[in-house]
Amino acid sequence: MPGFFLSKILYSQTKLNKHIAIIGSGFGGLASALRMKKLGFEVTLIERLGSLGGRARVFERKGYKHDAGPTVITAPFLFDELFELFHLKTKDYLDFKPLDPWYRFHFHNGQEFDYRPSIEDTIKEIERFSKEDAVGYRELLKHSERIFNIGYLKLSDKPFSSFWEMVKQIPSLLKLQSYLTVSGLVNKYLKNSFMRKAFSIHPLLVGGDPHTTTSIYALIHYLERKWGVYFCMGGTGKIIQELENLALSNGINIMKNTDVNEIILENNSVTGLRLNNKEIVNFNAVICNADPPTVYAEMIKGKRLKRTFKPEPLIQYSMGLFVLFFGTKKQFPSVAHHTIWMSERFKDLLKDIFQNKKLSEDFSLYLHRPTATDPSFAPQGCDSFYVLCPVPNLLGNINWEIEGPKLKDKIIKELSNTIMPNLEDVVEEVFWMDPNDFKKDYRSMHGAGFSIAPIFSQSAWFRYHNKDPQIKNLYFAAAGSHPGAGIPGVLCSAKIVEKVIKEDFKLN
Numbered sequence: 001m002p003g004f005f006l007s008k009i010l011y012s013q014t015k016l017n018k019h020i021a022i023i024g025s026g027f028g029g030l031a032s033a034l035r036m037k038k039l040g041f042e043v044t045l046i047e048r049l050g051s052l053g054g055r056a057r058v059f060e061r062k063g064y065k066h067d068a069g070p071t072v073i074t075a076p077f078l079f080d081e082l083f084e085l086f087h088l089k090t091k092d093y094l095d096f097k098p099l100d101p102w103y104r105f106h107f108h109n110g111q112e113f114d115y116r117p118s119i120e121d122t123i124k125e126i127e128r129f130s131k132e133d134a135v136g137y138r139e140l141l142k143h144s145e146r147i148f149n150i151g152y153l154k155l156s157d158k159p160f161s162s163f164w165e166m167v168k169q170i171p172s173l174l175k176l177q178s179y180l181t182v183s184g185l186v187n188k189y190l191k192n193s194f195m196r197k198a199f200s201i202h203p204l205l206v207g208g209d210p211h212t213t214t215s216i217y218a219l220i221h222y223l224e225r226k227w228g229v230y231f232c233m234g235g236t237g238k239i240i241q242e243l244e245n246l247a248l249s250n251g252i253n254i255m256k257n258t259d260v261n262e263i264i265l266e267n268n269s270v271t272g273l274r275l276n277n278k279e280i281v282n283f284n285a286v287i288c289n290a291d292p293p294t295v296y297a298e299m300i301k302g303k304r305l306k307r308t309f310k311p312e313p314l315i316q317y318s319m320g321l322f323v324l325f326f327g328t329k330k331q332f333p334s335v336a337h338h339t340i341w342m343s344e345r346f347k348d349l350l351k352d353i354f355q356n357k358k359l360s361e362d363f364s365l366y367l368h369r370p371t372a373t374d375p376s377f378a379p380q381g382c383d384s385f386y387v388l389c390p391v392p393n394l395l396g397n398i399n400w401e402i403e404g405p406k407l408k409d410k411i412i413k414e415l416s417n418t419i420m421p422n423l424e425d426v427v428e429e430v431f432w433m434d435p436n437d438f439k440k441d442y443r444s445m446h447g448a449g450f451s452i453a454p455i456f457s458q459s460a461w462f463r464y465h466n467k468d469p470q471i472k473n474l475y476f477a478a479a480g481s482h483p484g485a486g487i488p489g490v491l492c493s494a495k496i497v498e499k500v501i502k503e504d505f506k507l508n
């Protein structure tokens with residue numbers, strides 16, 4: 001691979017003689033590491049787990065492969081940017097397949113709705129539910145594009161280090177009705193209850209209740225239309241593997257099975273990190289890909305400087321996730337690659353999850369069937385699945401030792417009764433992650449699936465900043481920091497950190 005050699009030569013010409021650490025190897029961490037390497041830093045990426053990727057790690061059981069977290073790839077050009085840093089082309093390493101349908105919705109009454117790559121095909125699907133909403137959908141898309149032009153093009157790469165930057169955006173945010181919630185906005189344009197549900201789900205993909213998430217997140221409609229919805233052959237784990245190869249080939253040090261216990265401070269600067277083997281390693285700067293609330297509560301010890309975020313009781317966290325992984329000894333070809341299986345209740349179910357924090361009798365699910373696109377995920381003639389069920393985070397008082405096995409049985413039974421007949425007879429290699437696992441494995445505060453929730457008062461300037469306002473060399477590129485969760489969000493977070501570090505280290 002001549003590109004690797006070329007990039008090594010360029011790297012040695014720009015070496016800065018400064019050492020930077022990245023805590024955590026999620027997409028935000030890996031992207032930060034690559035960007036920092038390109039700037040000329042010596043880079044050490046530290047990950048507490050035995051493999052890289054964070055929520056995007058991979059599980060394998062008896063021939064069944066599962067991406068543990070993200071599966072829907074949007075805005076793939078953000079990966080091009082990472083390969084291009086080293087004069088490489090993504091297409092030589094990764095194969096992104098466009099999907100059709102993007103998602104199949106299965107409603108409680110058995111009706112199905114395919115959300116498809118072409119607007120015309122989507123409109124035909126909407127017309128089966130409501131002619132009026134077919135018109136409304138076009139208007140919703142136009143509104144989403146207007147939000148995208150501000151929210152994505154102007155805000156997603158801004159560091160928001162001063163409140164003034166936020167104030168400057170207020171007139172446009174008001175004009176776009178950002179005070180509305182996503183479902184408030186969708187309901188303005190769509191009247192059919194099924195369509196309202198289907199087009200409101202996007203905040204759930206980044207950890208928010210559509211009934212409380214700011215309508216800025218309705219930009220995802222247009223983002224999907226602009227760049228499409230893809231599956232990476234080999235899975236999201238294949239992207240992680242290729243980014244790891246890219247990091248190693250370019251001299252990034254990777255430490256696995258290494259937990260950062262403490263960020264060591266002296267005179268408002270980070271001087272180094274204390275690792276779980278008690279070793280202290282000195283660094284000139286640190287980027288946290290770890291969950292910001294955990295970083296502040298557990299990794300910065302001793303007397304804190306001024307508070308940098310709301311007090312803990314006021315922070316709203318995303319929901320928890322119960323993720324059920326299994327294989328099937330036969331295939332279910334009628335199940336689409338991405339299926340959203342919805343219960344009758346929507347608003348009240350989400351209220352139980354987000355506000356009441358109680359485990360309801362009913363649930364809504366997202367089903368991933370990678371074998372619909374890539375047979376390598378399961379033995380021949382079999383299917384691999386994961387089912388994601390939003391549940392309360394650990395602020396709800398749920399005993400997962402007891403409730404986990406019960407929920408597993410209920411989900412398998414419901415799927416067996418609806419879109420996967422006789423699933424109970426062919427299911428095998430079943431295991432799951434509950435919010436306790438998110439806390440234990442990823443050190444996610446309260447076991448939240450996506451860090452803090454994307455409500456208005458926790459977005460942009462109000463979210464964890466990409467640079468600590470008081471500690472001069474501590475940065476954040478993570479789902480809990482601006483702009484937020486989801487692969488595009490954390491990849492943009494790393495871009496912002498690069499901008500800020502360039503300024504701080506005078507690398508422009």
Ligand SMILES: Cc1cc2nc3c(=O)[nH]c(=O)nc-3n(C[C@H](O)[C@H](O)[C@H](O)COP(=O)(O)OP(=O)(O)OC[C@H]3O[C@@H](n4cnc5c(N)ncnc54)[C@H](O)[C@@H]3O)c2cc1C
Pocket residue numbers: 023024025026027028029046047048049053054055056068069070071072073074205206258259260261289290291299321323388441442443449450477478479480484485486487488490
């Ligand atoms: C089940 C699920 C499905 C999802 N589906 C999608 C999807 O389809 N599309 C999409 O775009 N997004 C999706 N998301 C959201 C997306 O996966 C996340 O927002 C994103 O991957 C988070 O990346 P991150 O860079 O913040 O790091 P994370 O993935 O959160 O990784 C942080 C890393 O830091 C490590 N760490 C923490 N503390 C320490 C420490 N002290 N020392 C060392 N290491 C530490 C953790 O072990 C972890 O590896 C999904 C998320 C989940 C959970």
